[in-house]
Amino acid sequence: MDIHKKITSFILSQTVDPQYRKIGLEEECIIYTKDLDRIPVNPTKQYSATDLVNEMNQLSIENGIYSLEPGGQLEWSSPPFENLNDLSTAQLNHRKLLNETTDHHDLIVLNWGVEPRFAPDDIDLIDQLKYRLMSDHMETAGTLGKWMMRNTASIQVNFDITDKKDGEEMVFLADCLQPICAYLFANSPFYKNKPTGTENVRNVIWEHTDNHRCRNLIDHGINSPNNLIQNYIEYMMDVIGIFQLNSANVLEAADGTLGDRLINLYVNGKIREADIQTALHQIFTNVRFKHLVEVRGADRPPLGYELAPVAFWTGLLTTEKIREKALDVVKYWSDGERLSWNKAALNLDSSQTGPDGKTFGFWNEWAGELAMEGLFEREKDEESLFEPFFKSILSEGPFSLQTQSDFVERETTLKEYIYEQ
Numbered sequence: 564m565d566i567h568k569k570i571t572s573f574i575l576s577q578t579v580d581p582q583y584r585k586i587g588l589e590e591e592c593i594i595y596t597k598d599l600d601r602i603p604v605n606p607t608k609q610y611s612a613t614d615l616v617n618e619m620n621q622l623s624i625e626n627g628i629y630s631l632e633p634g635g636q637l638e639w640s641s642p643p644f645e646n647l648n649d650l651s652t653a654q655l656n657h658r659k660l661l662n663e664t665t666d667h668h669d670l671i672v673l674n675w676g677v678e679p680r681f682a683p684d685d686i687d688l689i690d691q692l693k694y695r696l697m698s699d700h701m702e703t704a705g706t707l708g709k710w711m712m713r714n715t716a717s718i719q720v721n722f723d724i725t726d727k728k729d730g731e732e733m734v735f736l737a738d739c740l741q742p743i744c745a746y747l748f749a750n751s752p753f754y755k756n757k758p759t760g761t762e763n764v765r766n767v768i769w770e771h772t773d774n775h776r777c778r779n780l781i782d783h784g785i786n787s788p789n790n791l792i793q794n795y796i797e798y799m800m801d802v803i804g805i806f807q808l809n810s811a812n813v814l815e816a817a818d819g820t821l822g823d824r825l826i827n828l829y830v831n832g833k834i835r836e837a838d839i840q841t842a843l844h845q846i847f848t849n850v851r852f853k854h855l856v857e858v859r860g861a862d863r864p865p866l867g868y869e870l871a872p873v874a875f876w877t878g879l880l881t882t883e884k885i886r887e888k889a890l891d892v893v894k895y896w897s898d899g900e901r902l903s904w905n906k907a908a909l910n911l912d913s914s915q916t917g918p919d920g921k922t923f924g925f926w927n928e929w930a931g932e933l934a935m936e937g938l939f940e941r942e943k944d945e946e947s948l949f950e951p952f953f954k955s956i957l958s959e960g961p962f963s964l965q966t967q968s969d970f971v972e973r974e975t976t977l978k979e980y981i982y983e984q
Contacts, residue, residue, distance in 0.1 A: 566822075566829045570796050573839045575727060577854045584723045584881060585643035586650060588873050590657070591636045591716035591863055593678055595671040599978055601678075602670060604635035604687045610668050612637065612689075618664060626656050633694040634678075634686045634713030637661070643721065647877060647945040651870045658869075671981070675966075676765040676862025678714035679753030679977060686713045692814055693806055700805045704773035711772040715765050716863035718748070718872050722856045722880060727792060730856055732890060733880045734795070735788035737850040737858045738780040739893040739901065740879065742908035743930045744849075746923065747956055748861035748872050749911055752966035756977055759963060761911040765862050769849070770909060776802050777847045781901050788890070792852065799846050800825065808841050821845060856880075864952075865962050874949035878937030879930065885937035889930075893918075911961050928957060 579585070594602040594612060603611040612635030619629040619637070627641045639657050644650040665672055673679070678686075688698055694712070701708025724730040737744075751764040769777055783798045785791060800822025807817040807824050810833070817824060821842040828834035843853050849860040858880075861872035880886060896918040904923075907915040913924035931953045938946045959965050970980050 566826055566834075567793060567796050569829060569834065570799075570825070570839055570843075571727075571792055573836055574792060574843075574852050574854060575724060575730065576836075577723065578725055579723045581725045581729075581883075583645060584725060585645050586647065586723070586873065586877055586881070587641045587643035587721040588650065588654070588869070589638055589640045589719040589721070590654065590869055591632060591638045591718070592661075593634075593636050593673040593675070593714075593716050593863075594665065595673060595981070597669040597671065599671070599680070599981060601681055601686050602635055604631070605690045610670075611635075615664065615668070615670075619660065622660055622664065623657070626653055626660075631689055632712070632716075633689050633697065634683070635689065636716050643723070646943045647870060647874055647948055648943065650873065651948060654869050658866075673716075673981070674863060674866045674984075675751055675753070676716055676749070677710075677751035677754055677759075677768065679981070680756055681714070682755070683709035683713040688713065696806050696816055700803075701773065704775065705771050705777075707768045707771040708773060710768045715768055717765070717859065718861045718863060718869065720858045720861075720873050720876050721853075722858070722876075724855055728788075730852070731788045731791035732886055733856045734780070734850050734852065735791055736880060736886060736889055736893065737856070737860075737876065738785070738848075739896065740889070740930055741779055741849045741860045742904045742917070742923070743927055744858075744860040744872065744875070745908040746911060746913070746927055746961060747875065747931065747953075748864060749961040749963040750862040750864055750966075752963045752970065753977060758967045758970065760967070761964070763909050763911050763963070766860075767909050769847075773847065776845060777849075779849055779901075779905055781898060781905070783848070786898055786901075788894075795852055799842065802846065804842070805845055806841070808835075808837055812837065862963075865966075868952045868962075870948040871952035874938060874945055875931070875934045875953075877945070878934035878941070878949065880937075882937040882940045884940060885933055889933055892929075895919075911964060913960070931957070 603609050606613050612631055616629045616631050627639055630638045641653050745766045749763050754764045785794050802821050804817030804821045806814050809815050850858045858876050900918040904917045915923045917923050917926045
């Protein structure tokens with residue numbers, strides 16, 4: 564077995580029977596104090612994000628795990644479920660606990676994808692070596708890495724893999740449809756104390772974070788479901804490492820590419836699953852492999868719609884009939900069409916041209932209707948987790964634009980608007 568087969572074996576190490584496929588989500592949110600400052604990240608005399616995450620983990624009873632993002636954003640990682648209604652119940656229980664805890668400490672939870680008021684330099688970095696190394700790397704890798712680390716919040720959806728073909732098809736289709744995800748789930752109405760207009764800000768931030776480890780797989784030459792895992796591994800191996808685990812399982816700065824590290828460990832008989840996992844976690848493309856498939860392209864949705872991106876991707880990716888139907892369309896899109904469309908998704912204009920000369924709006928409706936069809940095919944009564952959201956977007960546009968319209972109508976200040984929300 565060579566190193567590529569070793570990594571492939573890790574990615575496919577937890578495959579399941581299709582009827583037992585589970586789905587989980589990771590939900591992030593930005594937290595303010597009652598004075599509309601960001602909650603301090605590290606322990607201080609004031610109640611901090613570190614205090615909050617510790618308290619949430621103590622209070623939560625078998626309902627997922629809480630952690631912190633680099634700027635103190637709170638992340639809830641759900642338990643996985645076969646039925647999205649069970650996942651929704653878990654998410655509602657999480658939100659109830661979060662509301663009770665933040666109300667007790669006079670904190671405000673923002674339900675937007677980008678920090679509306681502060682620049683990254685106004686926000687402390689969490690005191691962990693991993694994130695210090697990432698921050699130093701981001702200084703040289705792109706122009707908006709600090710914004711990504713400290714000032715964004717998203718929803719990530721995790722899917723069990725049933726076999727190699729299943730994993731490769733899910734990843735390829737998700738990469739093709741990323742522009743639709745970026746449009747439908749755009750929810751970042753303010754940036755630098757101003758409305759964002761039609762700029763799809765969180766998508767822009769990720770586009771300019773790190774050209775080597777972010778963006779879409781097609782940007783890295785991965786343009787087919789055929790041999791996708793092998794091509795993904797080859798791509799990953801060429802990316803510069805940020806951190807690694809030493810022999811004592813302690814995090815340290817990396818030296819060279821991710822592949823250099825893994826090959827060295829492999830030829831010396833010292834490679835561990837934790838080393839492979841650490842490498843895979845340093846790829847931040849909009850869809851990526853771990854020992855499952857993680858789809859990462861949605862903004863943190865409005866309150867009450869947290870399951871909408873989960874349901875969207877579940878309907879498209881997990882029902883074989885619907886997935887094949889979608890693949891039969893996207894497989895004919897040229898690389899040029901796809902690359903151009905990815906750029907178009909940086910702006911919230913549904914009249915822009917997408918593949919086959921059809922509008923962005925056409926493809927949004929096509930994908931959403933397919934997702935609804937897929938949810939219906941699952942026969943788990945999950946359609947209501949996406950349908951109201953989808954109808955709202957089709958009639959009124961993304962929530963980034965809806966919120967800005969509401970803000971203008973109220974003729975208020977951003978501070979007052981945040982309090983009102």
